[in-house]
Amino acid sequence: MKWIHVKAVFTGNDEQLAEELVTDIFLSLGLKGVVCDVPLPPPVDGFASDALPRSTENAISGYIPDSDTSRNLLSNIKQKSTELLSSGVTVNITTQLVDQEEWADSWKEFFFVTRITDKIVIKPQWREFEAGDDDLIIHIDPGMAFGTGTHPTTAMCIAMIEETLKPGQTFLDVGTGSGILMIAAALLGVSAMAGIDTDEVAVQVAGDNLEKNKVDPQIYHLAQTTLDQYPDKGMGPFDVVVANIIAEIILEIITDIKQWIKPGGTAILSGIITEKKDSIVAKLLENEFTVTEVREEGEWVAICAIFSGKG
Numbered sequence: 001m002k003w004i005h006v007k008a009v010f011t012g013n014d015e016q017l018a019e020e021l022v023t024d025i026f027l028s029l030g031l032k033g034v035v036c037d038v039p040l041p042p043p044v045d046g047f048a049s050d051a052l053p054r055s056t057e058n059a060i061s062g063y064i065p066d067s068d069t070s071r072n073l074l075s076n077i078k079q080k081s082t083e084l085l086s087s088g089v090t091v092n093i094t095t096q097l098v099d100q101e102e103w104a105d106s107w108k109e110f111f112f113v114t115r116i117t118d119k120i121v122i123k124p125q126w127r128e129f130e131a132g133d134d135d136l137i138i139h140i141d142p143g144m145a146f147g148t149g150t151h152p153t154t155a156m157c158i159a160m161i162e163e164t165l166k167p168g169q170t171f172l173d174v175g176t177g178s179g180i181l182m183i184a185a186a187l188l189g190v191s192a193m194a195g196i197d198t199d200e201v202a203v204q205v206a207g208d209n210l211e212k213n214k215v216d217p218q219i220y221h222l223a224q225t226t227l228d229q230y231p232d233k234g235m236g237p238f239d240v241v242v243a244n245i246i247a248e249i250i251l252e253i254i255t256d257i258k259q260w261i262k263p264g265g266t267a268i269l270s271g272i273i274t275e276k277k278d279s280i281v282a283k284l285l286e287n288e289f290t291v292t293e294v295r296e297e298g299e300w301v302a303i304c305a306i307f308s309g310k311g
């Protein structure tokens with residue numbers, strides 16, 4: 001099936017009002033997949049700065065089916081957009097014909113089979129891969145959640161988990177995203193694990209991915225929560241606690257991690273930019289952790305630390 005991709009580039013003295021008015025036209029006329037693409041502030045701590053380029057113009061886009069009625073619908077969109085001139089909003093509409101598959105799956109062409117360590121390989125569902133005898137395969141569909149495994153912060157976490165986690169140990173993933181680190185932990189023989197995220201969608205996507213990877217639901221618990229609110233489900237304290245979140249949040253939760261890690265347990269902290277490394281190390285030392293490794297890749301730092309306190 002073919003769709004018409006309709007894009008409205010707009011300008012206005014009050015850009016927020018302009019955005020609302022143009023979005024309203026798209027939604028009221030029933031366009032599908034409406035996306036707002038406006039210049040945003042730079043990503044926090046550079047997360048995803050290497051992903052898609054940030055927009056330089058204000059645009060709303062959406063899709064209408066390519067059918068007999070699409071010409072009428074298009075002229076309706078154009079007319080309503082012209083009427084916005086009286087509110088000081090100028091809109092320029094352009095269209096492009098696309099295939100349904102092209103629309104739904106366009107991002108997938110950028111996601112390949114990726115070997116993270118000698119053992120662990122990440123395989124998107126739609127790619128072919130012939131696994132070796134010792135390969136551990138993570139099947140992943142990130143959907144709307146962070147965590148394809150190709151980001152250096154995730155890749156460093158996976159490598160550190162592989163080096164740290166022993167079969168039969170317990171694992172906590174703070175900020176689980178797509179659930180990718182929990183799947184790695186399951187492949188490495190974890191006996192029980194918990195994953196939490198503040199984002200409802202992430203918790204849902206993580207659940208789907210754990211199921212796709214056939215992880216036994218008896219061994220894990222997922223929750224939408226912060227660590228300080230995490231209800232004890234009888235799994236903790238944990239042998240290994242991972243948090244791949246931005247440095248500001250890691251700084252805040254180190255005292256909570258202390259409550260959930262076993263004495264002698266390992267914390268793996270990632271998502272830290274170089275400038276924030278020293279503040280994280282200092283906070284760990286203040287909280288009875290011994291830093292055993294600082295790994296760096298480009299501007300990203302991952303830290304491994306052993307908890308030497310009583311918990």
Ligand SMILES: C[S@@+](CC[C@H](N)C(=O)[O-])C[C@H]1O[C@@H](n2cnc3c(N)ncnc32)[C@H](O)[C@@H]1O
Nearest residue numbers: 146147154175176177197198199202226244245
């Ligand atoms: C960078 S992603 C990491 C995803 C995945 N663990 C990985 O390594 O690829 C960080 C995740 O942490 C979640 N998050 C942010 N702040 C949080 C908090 N205070 N507590 C728990 N999760 C949080 C976000 O919603 C996001 O899914």
